Amino acid sequence: MSISADIITNAEVRLSSTEQIVKKLEEKGTKYVRLLYSDIHGYPRGKDIPLDFFKSITEEGQAFCYSNLVDGLDGSPLNAPGMPNRGYPDMRAIPDLSTLAVIPWEKDTVQCLVDLVDNNGKPVDISPREFLKRTTTLFNDSLRLTPVLAHELEFYLLQKGKAGWKRYSDQAGMIYTVGYRTDELGLMQKFLEAGKVLNLGVTAANREHGGGQFEVNMIHGKAVSSADRAFSFKNMIKEVAACNGLLATFMGKPFNNQPGSGFHLHLSLMNQQGKNVFSDSSAADGLSEMAKHFIAGVLHHAPALTAFLAPTINAYKRLIPNNIAPVSTDWGYDDRNVLVRIPPERGLGSRIEIRAGDGAANPYLISAVCLLAGYDGIIRKIELQPVEVKGNSLPRTLTESLQELYADKALCELIGNSMITAYSAVKTAEIERYQQYVTDWELKEYVQHL
Structure with missing residues (x-):
C-alpha cells in the first residue's frame, strides 16, 4: 500500500480548500478516487475517478442514472417513482470529503461517499443516506x-x-x-x-x-x-x-x-x-x-x-x-x-x-x-x-x-411517500419475480411423484 493510512483527518477537511485536499492526496500517492453510494438494497454503486478530475467533481458533481437507485438485484431496471416515461434521467453525486479513506486492497486509491442531488440541486429523497x-x-x-x-x-x-x-x-x-x-x-x-x-x-x-x-x-x-x-x-x-x-x-x-x-x-x-x-x-x-x-x-x-x-x-x-x-x-x-x-x-x-x-x-x-x-x-x-x-x-x-x-x-x-413508494415498488417486483421462479425444492418434492 503506497498511501499512508492517516491520509487526511476530518479536521483537515474542515480547514482545507478543495485544492489543498487534492494536493495532499497527490502527496500521498493517490491516483484514483472511488465514489460510492448506497442503492435501496444497500448495495454499493459508484465510479472510479482519476484524481486529476476529482476537483471538478467536488464542485459540479458526477452524473449517475437516477433510476439506478431502484434497479433490481437481477439487473432489471425499474423506473424511479414519479418519473414514468422520462427516459432514465441523471442525478449528481457530490463527494462528502469528510468520508475520504484509503482503500487498503486497491493500489493508490481512496474512497469517498457521496450525497445525491437532482438536476435542480435538491437532495434525492429516495437516497438511503439522505433519508437517514x-x-x-x-x-x-x-x-x-x-x-x-x-x-x-x-x-x-x-x-x-x-x-x-x-x-x-x-x-x-x-x-x-x-x-x-x-x-x-x-x-x-x-x-x-x-x-x-x-x-x-x-x-x-x-x-x-x-x-x-x-x-x-x-x-x-x-x-x-x-x-x-x-x-x-x-x-x-x-x-x-x-x-x-x-x-x-x-x-x-x-x-x-x-x-x-x-x-x-x-x-x-x-x-x-x-x-x-x-x-x-x-x-x-x-x-x-x-x-x-x-x-x-x-x-x-x-x-x-x-x-x-x-x-x-x-x-x-x-x-x-x-x-x-x-x-x-x-x-x-x-x-x-x-x-x-x-x-x-x-x-x-x-x-x-x-x-x-x-x-x-x-x-x-x-x-x-x-x-x-x-x-x-x-x-x-x-x-x-x-x-x-x-x-x-x-x-x-x-x-x-x-x-x-x-x-x-x-x-x-x-x-414519507417517496421512500415508501420506491421501496415497495422494488420489493413488489422482487416478490413477483420469485413467484414465477421454479425452485429446487419444488422439483425435488413434485417432479418424480406428480
Whole structure:
C-alpha cells in the first residue's frame, strides 16, 4: 500500500480548500478516487475517478442514472417513482470529503461517499443516506437530541468447490473461537486491519455458530457516520474476501442446516450536554421514561418495520422459533430471544438492541425507520407493556410485511411517500419475480411423484 493510512483527518477537511485536499492526496500517492453510494438494497454503486478530475467533481458533481437507485438485484431496471416515461434521467453525486479513506486492497486509491442531488440541486429523497440525514435532523430540530448507533453484523465466507460455492469451514458450533483452526487464511485479522485503515471503528471479530460464519462488531457513533461505517464495512468484507478467492455473503439464511446471519442495531439518544437520555439512575431498572416510550414505539410499529429489517424473500427463513431470532413484538432485559433486548450496561452505556435485522438489510434504512418508530413512541408517549407480556407475532413473509407497512399510516407518514413508494415498488417486483421462479425444492418434492 503506497498511501499512508492517516491520509487526511476530518479536521483537515474542515480547514482545507478543495485544492489543498487534492494536493495532499497527490502527496500521498493517490491516483484514483472511488465514489460510492448506497442503492435501496444497500448495495454499493459508484465510479472510479482519476484524481486529476476529482476537483471538478467536488464542485459540479458526477452524473449517475437516477433510476439506478431502484434497479433490481437481477439487473432489471425499474423506473424511479414519479418519473414514468422520462427516459432514465441523471442525478449528481457530490463527494462528502469528510468520508475520504484509503482503500487498503486497491493500489493508490481512496474512497469517498457521496450525497445525491437532482438536476435542480435538491437532495434525492429516495437516497438511503439522505433519508437517514432527514431522520436525524427531525430528532435534532424537534427533540434537541442526537441519535447514537452501533451496528453488529454476521456473515458467511464461501469458497469455490466442485459443485459451486461451499462454506469456508464446515466446523459448526465454533462460536467465539479464534485462530487458524477455524480461519486457516487468517482473514479475521485481515478484516480488522482493513477496517482500521478505513476508519470503520471495528472493535472485535470472531467465529459465529455456523460453519464458515463470522461476526464483527463496530463502535458506536452518530447515526449517519455509524451507518456510513456499516455500509463501508459490508463492502470491505466482500472485497477483502474476493481478494483471497472467497465470497462473503450477508444473506440472512443461505443454508438450510445452518444458523442465519443477523444485523443487530444498538441505539441510544444523546442530549446537547452529551448525556445519554436513555439512562435514569433513579429508576429501578436504570432506564428513563423516554427510553421506555422509545421501546414502545419500536414494538408498536414492529410489524411494519419488518419490511425493512427483513428485506428479502429469504430473510423470513431466519425468523423462526428457537433460533435466537425474534418472532414476536416483545422485549426483555439481556434476553437474546426477543425483538428489543436491553443490554446490562447503564449510564453512558444505556441502549436498546433491535435484533430482527437480517444481514442483508440496508444500514441506512433500518437505522432511519427504527429511529422514526422510536420517535413516534416518544412524541405520543406510548406506554411500554410489562416485560412478561407476550407480543404479537411478526410477519412471516415479505408480502405480509409490506401489507403491515401500508397499514401503518403513522409510520408511513414519518417515512414519507417517496421512500415508501420506491421501496415497495422494488420489493413488489422482487416478490413477483420469485413467484414465477421454479425452485429446487419444488422439483425435488413434485417432479418424480406428480
